[in-house]
Amino acid sequence: MKINLRKAKEENDQYLDLDLNVDIRSIEGVHSLKVKEPIHGEGKIYFTRDGVFLNLTAKALVESSCSRCLKDFEETLQLKLNYEIVSSEIAEEMDQEEDILVVDHDVIDLEEIIIEELIMKAPMKPLCKEDCKGICNSCGQNLEEGSCNCAPNEEINETIDPRLAKLKGLLKED
Numbered sequence: 001m002k003i004n005l006r007k008a009k010e011e012n013d014q015y016l017d018l019d020l021n022v023d024i025r026s027i028e029g030v031h032s033l034k035v036k037e038p039i040h041g042e043g044k045i046y047f048t049r050d051g052v053f054l055n056l057t058a059k060a061l062v063e064s065s066c067s068r069c070l071k072d073f074e075e076t077l078q079l080k081l082n083y084e085i086v087s088s089e090i091a092e093e094m095d096q097e098e099d100i101l102v103v104d105h106d107v108i109d110l111e112e113i114i115i116e117e118l119i120m121k122a123p124m125k126p127l128c129k130e131d132c133k134g135i136c137n138s139c140g141q142n143l144e145e146g147s148c149n150c151a152p153n154e155e156i157n158e159t160i161d162p163r164l165a166k167l168k169g170l171l172k173e174d
């Protein structure tokens with residue numbers, strides 16, 4: 001959804017209501033993310049004496065793979081966008097500020113902005129749940145789905161003499 005801000009200001013005076021769906025299926029970022037349904041965004045663009053401001057919230061239902069147990073899981077990411085919109089000519093003269101959105105020729109592309117925000121907000125290491133136990137280093141069992149018979153500390157196991165490990169296994173059985 002592209003909006004010409006100059007036109008919108010003329011037509012709407014104080015603010016412009018926004019309600020849009022971004023239909024995108026996947027995002028290739030640091031890790032790939034599947035978008036399960038169109039992202040719905042709602043908000044306003046305000047035209048004030050101090051400038052033009054974007055206020056937008058969006059909800060994205062995404063599927064990613066847990067970085068610990070590798071299972072696919074869905075979660076809803078909430079996006080909150082609060083930016084001052086500044087044209088590129090003015091932005092050059094400003095100190096680099098975080099909360100500004102620079103636009104060329106008074107045209108703002110909300111789809112692009114929402115997608116960029118989603119890439120920024122998507123966790124680098126997604127977790128199916130905060131305390132996901134992950135996968136056993138020794139046998140590959142998904143510890144979220146059930147425990148295995150390996151010793152709890154796999155790091156030690158790896159450095160131990162395999163014959164000793166076997167002995168340890170035998171001792172554990174009685």
Ligand SMILES: [Zn+2]
Binds near residue numbers: 068070127129144
């Ligand atoms: Zn997990």
Ligand SMILES: [Zn+2]
Binds near residue numbers: 137138149150
């Ligand atoms: Zn195991």
